[in-house]
Amino acid sequence: MAKKEYAFYPGCSSQKGASASNYLTSVNAMCDKLDVTITEIPDWNCCGASIGYAEGGELPRLALSARNFALAEKHMPGKEMVATCAACWLAQREVKERIDHSEVLLKETNEALAAAGLQYQGTTPIRHMVEVLIEDLGYDALKQPVVKPLEGIKFAGYVGCQTNRPFGIDGESFENPVYLDKLVETVGGEAVPYDQKVTCCGGALAFSEPEKSQKQIRDIVESAYDHGAEMIVTPCPLCQANVEIYQSEINKKHGTKLNMPVLYYSQLMTVAYGGTAKEAGLDGHLIRAKRLEDITKK
Amino acid sequence: MSEQATARYTNDFLKEVEKNVEEGHWVKMCMQCGVCAGSCPLGSAWEHPPQEIFMMIRAGKREEVLTSDSMWMCTSCYNCMVRCPRQLPITHIMHGLANYAHRLGLAPKGQPTRETATLFWNNLIKKGRVNELTFSLALYFKDGFVQGIKNALNMQSIGLGLVMAKRLNPMEILGGHGVKDQAGLKAMIAKAREIEDRKKGFSA
Numbered sequence A: 001m002a003k004k005e006y007a008f009y010p011g012c013s014s015q016k017g018a019s020a021s022n023y024l025t026s027v028n029a030m031c032d033k034l035d036v037t038i039t040e041i042p043d044w045n046c047c048g049a050s051i052g053y054a055e056g057g058e059l060p061r062l063a064l065s066a067r068n069f070a071l072a073e074k075h076m077p078g079k080e081m082v083a084t085c086a087a088c089w090l091a092q093r094e095v096k097e098r099i100d101h102s103e104v105l106l107k108e109t110n111e112a113l114a115a116a117g118l119q120y121q122g123t124t125p126i127r128h129m130v131e132v133l134i135e136d137l138g139y140d141a142l143k144q145p146v147v148k149p150l151e152g153i154k155f156a157g158y159v160g161c162q163t164n165r166p167f168g169i170d171g172e173s174f175e176n177p178v179y180l181d182k183l184v185e186t187v188g189g190e191a192v193p194y195d196q197k198v199t200c201c202g203g204a205l206a207f208s209e210p211e212k213s214q215k216q217i218r219d220i221v222e223s224a225y226d227h228g229a230e231m232i233v234t235p236c237p238l239c240q241a242n243v244e245i246y247q248s249e250i251n252k253k254h255g256t257k258l259n260m261p262v263l264y265y266s267q268l269m270t271v272a273y274g275g276t277a278k279e280a281g282l283d284g285h286l287i288r289a290k291r292l293e294d295i296t297k298k
Numbered sequence B: 001m002s003e004q005a006t007a008r009y010t011n012d013f014l015k016e017v018e019k020n021v022e023e024g025h026w027v028k029m030c031m032q033c034g035v036c037a038g039s040c041p042l043g044s045a046w047e048h049p050p051q052e053i054f055m056m057i058r059a060g061k062r063e064e065v066l067t068s069d070s071m072w073m074c075t076s077c078y079n080c081m082v083r084c085p086r087q088l089p090i091t092h093i094m095h096g097l098a099n100y101a102h103r104l105g106l107a108p109k110g111q112p113t114r115e116t117a118t119l120f121w122n123n124l125i126k127k128g129r130v131n132e133l134t135f136s137l138a139l140y141f142k143d144g145f146v147q148g149i150k151n152a153l154n155m156q157s158i159g160l161g162l163v164m165a166k167r168l169n170p171m172e173i174l175g176g177h178g179v180k181d182q183a184g185l186k187a188m189i190a191k192a193r194e195i196e197d198r199k200k201g202f203s204a
């Protein structure tokens, strides 16, 4: 397989000591096995996420993402940019669409960037890591390194919102995207039918509107149980955090017994590719994925 | 915004929205089909679903729209956007309205999402990076994920309560992540804000 190289946008949640640092750990291990090189964009900044709108407004938000593109264009010309966080990918992609389609906004954004000595040219596409896997490498290539198939483990593929809407992955339907299920099957696991696949977990409102968001999260986890899943798998750091962390809180309030591990696709792949529990970031969970840990010891 | 700047619009809230709200020029395209109204995950919490907000804008209900709690219930799930037959960027219009109401000082005081989002942004532009997906996570996870979970469990209700009550300032605990070119980043944000304020009639 030809070696693939990308300009990497890790996003804040993947930094050391942040909640999705184990996502990054597993992505690194996974990319290693797949011979994909990801090189961090020098001095990247936060994209502002969706929730940045309230205080940030429009142009400052556009400028934030445009700065990342400009840095990639300057330091890593010709390389596509890849993000692992669903929200980062979406924010960057939206900004790109908006300034690429408006001369006025492009001009204003570049005026702001000039204050930092940078310029946006619009030559760098932004991809999600899942797109890289599916569209650039393909399922067959993803299957090749599998040495420990995740046989007999049932996963609920929780796609959530932001890799799915409004752009989607690989042209899939918004109601029933199947890429995550296919990834699960590619590494030998079983993807159960799952009717909360694209339900929103509440996103950033998990903090400001905990009751309302926890109702969403409860549905997401209970439906996974109802369909016989043992674990949930997701492509989004905020989904992962929300759906894992609040289970105990929901249990406390409602007497439920939710205790379902929530993993990243990259962790499944790292384990199936023969990685250690540490390489797969399995030590970073509150609800441990016992059966995956056992596989790594085999 | 100055008195004069808004006075021009007193009889035409739609025009004001078109000019000053992010993606506001789309509002007139709404055909009131009602599809978006059933799309919001926190549906029952919306006093006025997006469809109604668009109707109210056209009816000139400026005060009611801008003081509404509804737009702040948007989780950015994009359900509405992929369903709207007229392809309105509803999510962005909700964000734009919330931002506009916030800047005008009309948004509900103490609205939790308004406060959280403001803290998030201020934290972000301080160093160019957020230490966590939102500052609340950053607060809990400052010592790493597992410790963070323990912290979160121990202080979740209390911690969140204190943050909301402004008795705990998470900014003080946020760690060392940041961009190197902070001066450049700040200058860029300031410039962007200046252009936007000029364009949208906010007084400098």
Ligand code: SF4
Binding pocket: A010, A011, A012, A013, A014, A045, A046, A047, A048, A049, A050, A085, A087, A088, A091, B130, B132, B133
């Ligand atoms: S979406 Fe989140 S993790 Fe990604 S850069 Fe923005 S704040 Fe950071």
Ligand code: SF4
Binding pocket: A086, A159, A160, A161, A162, A163, A199, A200, A201, A202, A203, A204, A236, A237, A238, A239, A240, A242, B075, B076, B077
């Ligand atoms: S499901 Fe939740 S965290 Fe995931 S993308 Fe949607 S809002 Fe964001």
Ligand code: SF4
Binding pocket: B039, B040, B041, B042, B050, B073, B074, B075, B076, B077, B078, B079, B080, B081, B090, B091, B094
């Ligand atoms: S993006 Fe916002 S407005 Fe649209 S359906 Fe979701 S919550 Fe409702």
Ligand code: SF4
Binding pocket: B029, B030, B031, B032, B033, B034, B035, B036, B037, B050, B051, B054, B083, B084, B085, B086, B087, B088, B090
């Ligand atoms: S779905 Fe679109 S056209 Fe229909 S009411 Fe909502 S915004 Fe208007």
